Amino acid sequence: MKMDKTHTYIERINRVIDYIESNLEDEITLDDLAGIADLSKYHFHRIFHSFTNESLYGFISRLRIERAATFLLLQERSLTEIALSCGFNDSATFSRAFKKQFKMSATEWKKKHNSKIHQDKNRKSTNNISMKIPKEGHLNVLLTEEKDLHDMHIAYIRHTGSYAGNLKLFKSLHKKLMEWATPSGLTKNPQTKDLVIYHDSMGITDNDKLRISLGIIIPEGTRVSGEIGSLCISKGKYLLCRFEVHKDEFGQAWTQVFRTILPQRGLQTDDGYCFELYPPNCYNKAKETTLVDIYVPIKRIE
Template sequence: MKNSKLIYTKRIDRVTDYIRSNLDQSPSLDDLAKVAFLSPFHFHRVFTAITGETINAFTNRQRLEKAARRLKFSDQTATEIALSCGFTSSSTFSRSFKKYFEVSPTEYRKTGKIENSKICKDFHPVNEYVLEMSDEELSRKFPVEIKRFPERRVAFIRVVDAYADNRVLHAFDRLIDWAKANSCFDEGTVFGMSLDDPTVTPADKYRYEACITLPDSGNIDFTTEISEMRIPKMDYAVTRVSGDIKIVATATEYLFNKWLINSAFEPEHQPALEIFLDKENVCNWEHFELDLCIPVRPLRSI
């Protein structure tokens, strides 16, 4: 069947989304197979065939990457982070973290870097694009507003190993062609979502979703490749960016590493957004017109 792999991929996407949303739990193989509408006898082989990882390896990597983000962006203790990410104890978490990243949780929290790790070569070289600017220059160039976004109905294409072979660009091409054919493009907002942190996720595992908002109601002819979801109402920290990839990388670095940790907000457990303001030229990546958006909530004391 021509589209069989896409069908299997969408089923396994349901499972990876479920695992990511329930990292503090340990669902059984039968439970995960039900999410994918697959037989438990064959589910593990299908999962590995689609993702390139075993269920245990995928779950462990997601837990460690989530923990790394919390070490970097929250004031939670290592024990609190360990338990919230599904580890049975802080000692188990510390051993797993050190084994995977080759740096202890304490060292990572101090530096925010894993550059000595042997797997670091598989990460995106994001830092090479960041421009040298003072804090004053950054805050002046990238002012941040808090905006409330309503609940949205969204069509999307998920891409794995996202930046290999222009996969993201091709996904946006296909999504935009589909939206125009279904009369959704003119009123839709085109945006992208990074499901992983490029500073901790190996490049070949990095996932990105090319998205467009849809009318709240009405029947739309979805293809095998294009899925539908709803994004809940949420507050976002938003800064506008105009320029090349170095400007985008610098703004992203500032938003997460400078503005956020000095603000009265903490990140929600939802992906950041890149809203393409010039949606007719989404695939012109020599110059960007973007709103960079981090989902946030008021910072809580612990």
């Protein structure tokens, strides 16, 4: 395919994936998705598979099961409630699908991973950080605050595949995003901030299917195209935790949010994107540290 055609398809498939991810709890039809992609159903199936290396319904099913697995660890809800919130018609259908993917029941899977948490081993989160509690203790939290956020419109560039520790990858993605944003004057807007959205959970999703979106906040209605997509982080209540971290401490910061700060405040994660937000001039060259705001959608533990 020619480059311009490839970019057109990337734009359309990203729109479809964003729609799927935002509507996993609802019925998702081929007609709807083909319409979003502006393709015939026949060509949409083929193009979706060529860009994701997964069948359409295999992709949807995998995202639903992986979201349910994440909710099992981070939300105090029954299996039936989790199943319905992830788009399964009933708990029996969910149980069969879960066991097929993870080779054990959802109850066994939760018990196994909760046991690991209590032993200070890896824990997984909706933000896709593999989390460990280090022996040296907790990081210093500069700010912890519950905030009501308005809708935030984001322009992003997305990567699918392994990314942990790959600073070169993040720099490359940021460069491409800035090459798009700078000519439009978006980088001069004082409201513009860099952010990273982690769509999947490391340790639940296979490394070659992990998705991250590196983005900037944009005015509503800003036009995007090609590799640059757009999405909306929905308004709602979020927990903000601010850290100053070295390059190897990001995972530790996320761990502290999910493992310590949320439970201490009587909170659990709600549906929505978890993300990192970077204020201007966030990097301290002298100290080799980065100022990062971690945002998690929240609700009270009932």
